[in-house]
Amino acid sequence: MRIDGRPYRTLFVADDRWTVQVIDQTRLPFEFALRELQAAEQAADAIRDMVVRGAPLIGITAAYGVALGMRSDATDAGLLRVVELLGATRPTAVNLRWALAHMDSVLRDEPLDGRVARAYVEAARMADEDAAACESIGRHGLALLQRLSAVRGGKTVNVLTHCNAGWLACVDWGTALAPVYAAHDAGIPVHVYVDETRPRNQGAALTAFELGAHGIPYTVLVDNAGGHLMQRGQVDVCIVGSDRTTGSGDVANKIGTYLKALAAKDNGVPFYVALPSSTVDWTMHDGLREIPIEERSPREITHVRGRSDDGALREVEIAAPGSAAANPAFDVTPSRLVTGLITERGVCDASREGLQSLFPEHAQ
Amino acid sequence: MRIDGRPYRTLFVADDRWTVQVIDQTRLPFEFALRELQAAEQAADAIRDMVVRGAPLIGITAAYGVALGMRSDATDAGLLRVVELLGATRPTAVNLRWALAHMDSVLRDEPLDGRVARAYVEAARMADEDAAACESIGRHGLALLQRLSAVRGGKTVNVLTHCNAGWLACVDWGTALAPVYAAHDAGIPVHVYVDETRPRNQGAALTAFELGAHGIPYTVLVDNAGGHLMQRGQVDVCIVGSDRTTGSGDVANKIGTYLKALAAKDNGVPFYVALPSSTVDWTMHDGLREIPIEERSPREITHVRGRSDDGALREVEIAAPGSAAANPAFDVTPSRLVTGLITERGVCDASREGLQSLFPEHAQ
Numbered sequence: 001m002r003i004d005g006r007p008y009r010t011l012f013v014a015d016d017r018w019t020v021q022v023i024d025q026t027r028l029p030f031e032f033a034l035r036e037l038q039a040a041e042q043a044a045d046a047i048r049d050m051v052v053r054g055a056p057l058i059g060i061t062a063a064y065g066v067a068l069g070m071r072s073d074a075t076d077a078g079l080l081r082v083v084e085l086l087g088a089t090r091p092t093a094v095n096l097r098w099a100l101a102h103m104d105s106v107l108r109d110e111p112l113d114g115r116v117a118r119a120y121v122e123a124a125r126m127a128d129e130d131a132a133a134c135e136s137i138g139r140h141g142l143a144l145l146q147r148l149s150a151v152r153g154g155k156t157v158n159v160l161t162h163c164n165a166g167w168l169a170c171v172d173w174g175t176a177l178a179p180v181y182a183a184h185d186a187g188i189p190v191h192v193y194v195d196e197t198r199p200r201n202q203g204a205a206l207t208a209f210e211l212g213a214h215g216i217p218y219t220v221l222v223d224n225a226g227g228h229l230m231q232r233g234q235v236d237v238c239i240v241g242s243d244r245t246t247g248s249g250d251v252a253n254k255i256g257t258y259l260k261a262l263a264a265k266d267n268g269v270p271f272y273v274a275l276p277s278s279t280v281d282w283t284m285h286d287g288l289r290e291i292p293i294e295e296r297s298p299r300e301i302t303h304v305r306g307r308s309d310d311g312a313l314r315e316v317e318i319a320a321p322g323s324a325a326a327n328p329a330f331d332v333t334p335s336r337l338v339t340g341l342i343t344e345r346g347v348c349d350a351s352r353e354g355l356q357s358l359f360p361e362h363a364q
Numbered sequence: 365m366r367i368d369g370r371p372y373r374t375l376f377v378a379d380d381r382w383t384v385q386v387i388d389q390t391r392l393p394f395e396f397a398l399r400e401l402q403a404a405e406q407a408a409d410a411i412r413d414m415v416v417r418g419a420p421l422i423g424i425t426a427a428y429g430v431a432l433g434m435r436s437d438a439t440d441a442g443l444l445r446v447v448e449l450l451g452a453t454r455p456t457a458v459n460l461r462w463a464l465a466h467m468d469s470v471l472r473d474e475p476l477d478g479r480v481a482r483a484y485v486e487a488a489r490m491a492d493e494d495a496a497a498c499e500s501i502g503r504h505g506l507a508l509l510q511r512l513s514a515v516r517g518g519k520t521v522n523v524l525t526h527c528n529a530g531w532l533a534c535v536d537w538g539t540a541l542a543p544v545y546a547a548h549d550a551g552i553p554v555h556v557y558v559d560e561t562r563p564r565n566q567g568a569a570l571t572a573f574e575l576g577a578h579g580i581p582y583t584v585l586v587d588n589a590g591g592h593l594m595q596r597g598q599v600d601v602c603i604v605g606s607d608r609t610t611g612s613g614d615v616a617n618k619i620g621t622y623l624k625a626l627a628a629k630d631n632g633v634p635f636y637v638a639l640p641s642s643t644v645d646w647t648m649h650d651g652l653r654e655i656p657i658e659e660r661s662p663r664e665i666t667h668v669r670g671r672s673d674d675g676a677l678r679e680v681e682i683a684a685p686g687s688a689a690a691n692p693a694f695d696v697t698p699s700r701l702v703t704g705l706i707t708e709r710g711v712c713d714a715s716r717e718g719l720q721s722l723f724p725e726h727a728q
Contacts, residue, residue: 302568318668
């Protein structure tokens, strides 16, 4: 996607053909800066500290992290070490585990002196596949938005989204926002209600930033407000991303997604989840019981970071001093609340049957 | 209630017997400061700028605002002017309108030279009635929490609340928190999950402050997290306040309340609303259609105020620059999602029949 007219991916290999460059998402929306990753440890830090975030992008960054690790130690022990290092960064997104397992199995069969080159080739292939999957998600979601636009007689379609599942969460295009970009580019009038998405405000910061950069109209909301808008008929469709989806269609996504799905159900608003199939955990059946939920630092709750009137990025304390705080980063939306899954192969029911109709290779 | 061992009400008349003192809630939780109100205009500003907030406290502040107005102009024209001035401050809370209508009707029948004294007497009476009503709400809610504690075999009862409906929202005791204080004081182990309550963070700032000052254990959450906790069985009961409740039991309360009520319903968690009957608008039948919802400044969404590491209170910008933002301050929870209303006369169904069983004088 473009920033100031220049095309970017969230992650790319530098001109030296080995340094990995990522957009530093902790500095958005106020500063656009790249960060160089030159060692597996730096890739792990970037994932843990959310310099890069979003399930697809985490997976690709981990793949490149393995490639960086191979440069310093391409032995089996080195491979094991780097896979463990990167795997320990964040627990909920399945793409991370999937990407690492894939890199591990490919590289184990490779002679030591070919591992670095092979790792870069595989990581690049995965990045291209992710971008292509997201583009396909956009195409399938576009058909949905076209139908909604027709039902509304060509009036603006109002989409509500939670957190950031745009191109900043992926390599390019995004998941939940891919249909929005596709619709906008196809001339369908679309407007996005953006949940700010506490505690890290990725909606207000990242989703607002990328929609604004693309010229798509949007309105930021506190996370509390979406239900009220749905009661008033101001939302035509909800589209969110996913950090892990079970083979049965339960969806782990940023904390608060479940509340919006409940409100959508209560008000007859369709609720779609957009995801590349790399986000599906085919081994899981019950999201509420099985998906591990990351618990992050209480400081993300008690403090807020933003731009001060002197232009500096500062943190301010907002809770009563000494407050305890709980910070679960994701919740699980049961499949019964999901109207459909938008995947790279099309739209399906949020169920094992639905997913297997599009991905028969995963039928048991 | 006590702060640093000293008993306070949120509003009281100073030693000069006419200046009205209020706790400045815009400076909590970092500074405890009083503000003097010496004119109706200052009372109106205090309500509009949320120096005082909470439906009951807004009503009482308005009553004292009328008394202050009478000091400068006790004529009928002066009375009309001050009632209109104060009535225009905030649209959703019905207590404001109720208090002003009451003051107006009482003072109209009073000779001019008796109006100031009578206004202070009436305002004081209303303040005492509010404190007594809240104390009764606490007693009736205590019985509920005692039953929950018994069901849990004496284990800690976990209460989730939204926004601040504690003593800071009232004259004393609070509405939603009155049962919590009563239970704690009766030796029932209780713990409160406090929604931070964006955009103004009254949960993280005010509810956390007053629970901490009273020694009640609590944990702050982002507004997104309550549904997840309910899915995991970590919440035994939700108790919230109300800014306006229709005669049929629909509840307008701080934006986001509806989302928590949906999650409570979905997980079989009882959802109670605590309110003095002054908060009931007996003339209304359909909260979603009839209750006016205040729309506040977008700046409350795009900026956050807190304490910087240099100790100063600062505002930081959190949304992408140039973002549009919508800021509805309240939402309406339909009566079907409310387990019961805790009033000063007892607990009843959230329905016209339920309310009229306790308040037969309002039967039509």
